[in-house]
Amino acid sequence: MNTGSGSLSRVGRAGSSRLLAGAVLLGLAASLLSACAGPRQPGAAAQNPALLALNQRYALAEADLPATRLAPEAWARAQQARQRALDTADRVDAGRATPVELNHAAYLAAQTLTLAREAAASAQARAAIDAARPEHERLRKQAVQARSERLQAALASDPAHPNPGSNGPMDTPAQRDMRLATLQLQLHGMASQHTERGWMLELGEGWFAPGHSALSPEGQQELARIALVLNANPAERATIEGHTDSHGSHGSNQALALRRADAVRQGLVALGVAADRLGTRALGDSQPAASNDTAEGRRANRRVEIYLSPAGDVPGAP
Amino acid sequence: MSRFPLLRSLSSRRGPRGWRPWLWLVWPVAFSLGACSGLGAAQAQWSRAEAALRQADQPAVQADAPIELGLAREKLQRAHQALGVQDAAMAQRLAEQAELDAQVAEAHAQRVRLRREEKDARALTLSLQGAGRSAGDQP
Numbered sequence: 153m154n155t156g157s158g159s160l161s162r163v164g165r166a167g168s169s170r171l172l173a174g175a176v177l178l179g180l181a182a183s184l185l186s187a188c189a190g191p192r193q194p195g196a197a198a199q200n201p202a203l204l205a206l207n208q209r210y211a212l213a214e215a216d217l218p219a220t221r222l223a224p225e226a227w228a229r230a231q232q233a234r235q236r237a238l239d240t241a242d243r244v245d246a247g248r249a250t251p252v253e254l255n256h257a258a259y260l261a262a263q264t265l266t267l268a269r270e271a272a273a274s275a276q277a278r279a280a281i282d283a284a285r286p287e288h289e290r291l292r293k294q295a296v297q298a299r300s301e302r303l304q305a306a307l308a309s310d311p312a313h314p315n316p317g318s319n320g321p322m323d324t325p326a327q328r329d330m331r332l333a334t335l336q337l338q339l340h341g342m343a344s345q346h347t348e349r350g351w352m353l354e355l356g357e358g359w360f361a362p363g364h365s366a367l368s369p370e371g372q373q374e375l376a377r378i379a380l381v382l383n384a385n386p387a388e389r390a391t392i393e394g395h396t397d398s399h400g401s402h403g404s405n406q407a408l409a410l411r412r413a414d415a416v417r418q419g420l421v422a423l424g425v426a427a428d429r430l431g432t433r434a435l436g437d438s439q440p441a442a443s444n445d446t447a448e449g450r451r452a453n454r455r456v457e458i459y460l461s462p463a464g465d466v467p468g469a470p
Numbered sequence: 471m472s473r474f475p476l477l478r479s480l481s482s483r484r485g486p487r488g489w490r491p492w493l494w495l496v497w498p499v500a501f502s503l504g505a506c507s508g509l510g511a512a513q514a515q516w517s518r519a520e521a522a523l524r525q526a527d528q529p530a531v532q533a534d535a536p537i538e539l540g541l542a543r544e545k546l547q548r549a550h551q552a553l554g555v556q557d558a559a560m561a562q563r564l565a566e567q568a569e570l571d572a573q574v575a576e577a578h579a580q581r582v583r584l585r586r587e588e589k590d591a592r593a594l595t596l597s598l599q600g601a602g603r604s605a606g607d608q609p
Contacts, residue, residue, distance in 0.1 A: 256563045263570040270577035277584035284591040291598035 197244035200251065202258035203237060209265055210234055216272075222279075223271035226264075233257075233264035349391075350461035353378055355416060360454040362399065365411035367419060375416065378458060379423035389429040391459045392416050397450035398437045410434035416456050508558035515562050516549050519569035526572040531579040538575035542568045 197203065213230070214220070220227045240257040243249035346352075359371030367375065382390060394409030394416075413432035421427045442449035523542050531539055549564035 252563075256567070259567060260570060263567070263574055266574050267570070267577050270574065270581045274577070274581045274584050277581065277588040280588045281584065281591050284588075284595055288591070288594055288598060291595065295598060 195245060197241040197251070197254055200241065200244075200254050200258065202255050202262075203241055206234065206237060206258045206262050206265075209262060213265055213269060216269075220268075220272070222275040223268055226268035226271040230261070230265040230268040233261035237261040347459070349459050351459070353458040353460070355456040355458070360412055360456075362397070362450070362454065363408065365394075365408060365415045367415060372419065375419045376423060379420050379425050382420065382425045382429070382460075383423075385460075386426075386429075387462060388460045389431070389462075390420070390425075391431045391433060391461070392420075393433045393435055393457045393459070395435050395439060395441070395453060395455050395457070396437050397453040398440065398444035399450065402436060405436035406434050409436045412454075412456050416458070508562075509553070509556060512549075512553060512558040512561035512565060515565040515569070516546070516553060519546050519549065519565040519572065522569045522572040526576040526579075528579075530583060531575055534579035534582040535575040538571060538578050542571035542575055545571060 210230075213227075237254070237257040237260070240249050240254045244251060244254045355367070355371050355374060359368045359374075360366075361368075378390075382388060392413040394411070394413035396405040396408050396412075398405075400408070410432065413434060417427075417430045417432050420430055437444070437453070440449070440453045441455065442452040444450050444453060519542075523539075523546055526539060526542065545564045545568035549561045549568055552558075552561035552564060
């Protein structure tokens with residue numbers, strides 16, 4: 153009779169013999185594999201050129217202490233990447249990774265180190281820029297103060313100008329210098345240029361339709377900005393000169409130019425500029441800014457020019 | 471008991487003469503899953519690299535780090551080709567490198583820009599120092 157304990161012992165014996173056979177097979181396979189790999193020197197992967205170059209770069213980076221301090225997180229990532237590359241080298245030595253994988257790990261580590269160095273250099277530059285800002289402010293204030301003191305001294309020593317607060321007809325060179333600088337700032341962005349007759353502002357390029365004197369919406373917007381400048385500089389007066397293209401007779405162009413100048417004058421008065429500060433002149437088609445042979449040229453010639461000059465200057469004198 | 475012989479043989483703990491038919495199905499399935507997951511991971515890495523390159527590919531970086539950016543582009547393209555021929559390992563490696571190259575390009579361009587700003591700041595300091603001196607000295 154077959155007992156249960158007998159069958160169990162048979163199964164146990166069969167299992168252990170299978171395990172033994174398996175172990176023998178594994179051992180054989182391992183020795184075959186190692187034989188195929190050939191004689192292996194310990195640490196041979198450490199001679200990988202990419203790893204050698206990487207180690208040199210890390211040695212240099214480690215010597216650069218500010219770099220490691222300025223970008224600590226990037227530096228920590230770089231060290232981790234290097235450790236991964238070294239681990240891969242060990243795995244290559246142990247036959248568990250390929251040289252291709254080692255090259256890849258070394259490349260990643262090198263690029264991570266580059267990132268750390270770039271981050272450190274950026275942090276260094278940013279710190280220098282931040283440090284320069286207050287110095288710039290201080291120097292700017294110093295320069296403005298020195299300039300102001302210089303102007304005050306020039307005004308005080310000028311007997312021809314008893315009242316330095318106004319910029320009227322008796323402008324000294326220093327006052328004029330300051331006034332022009334202020335105007336230049338205020339006129340920034342407008343179609344303006346400094347001429348012998350003072351600052352010239354131009355309302356042109358499509359702000360008047362042919363044969364018409366009404367300002368376009370763009371012209372009205374620009375006029376509002378000019379009114380602001382004039383209101384901020386009560387000592388300036390403006391001479392408004394109307395121009396036309398060459399279409400039509402000389403007489404009709406003169407009349408049209410005057411209507412255009414008047415339209416601008418009325419616009420400025422409506423915007424709060426005192427009427428007695430504004431003069432008008434009609435120049436018709438006598439002073440074209442561009443050729444009247446083309447549509448573009450005629451468009452540029454339909455314009456109004458506003459000359460700003462100190463109140464004492466004779467308005468309208470070209 | 472199942473009515474289908476195939477299912478019955480698959481579900482039986484042990485087939486005739488100790489043969490386990492399910493074992494012969496496990497290995498192909500496991501290999502296929504492994505290959506799929508390898509390609510999936512490479513595809514995901516490629517997407518990350520592509521996003522990094524898209525972020526870096528700005529006019530300032532193109533101007534200040536053209537070589538680094540070009541390297542990232544080239545590797546991303548090669549990674550795409552490797553994906554096309556189902557070479558997951560190669561695609562993974564190239565995409566990892568491309569991602570890092572794109573980041574390096576961006577960092578390099580930023581460093582160049584900041585160095586330029588730093589240089590400008592130094593020039594401005596000198597200019598302001600000169601302006602202060604001339605404003606104070608010249609009547």
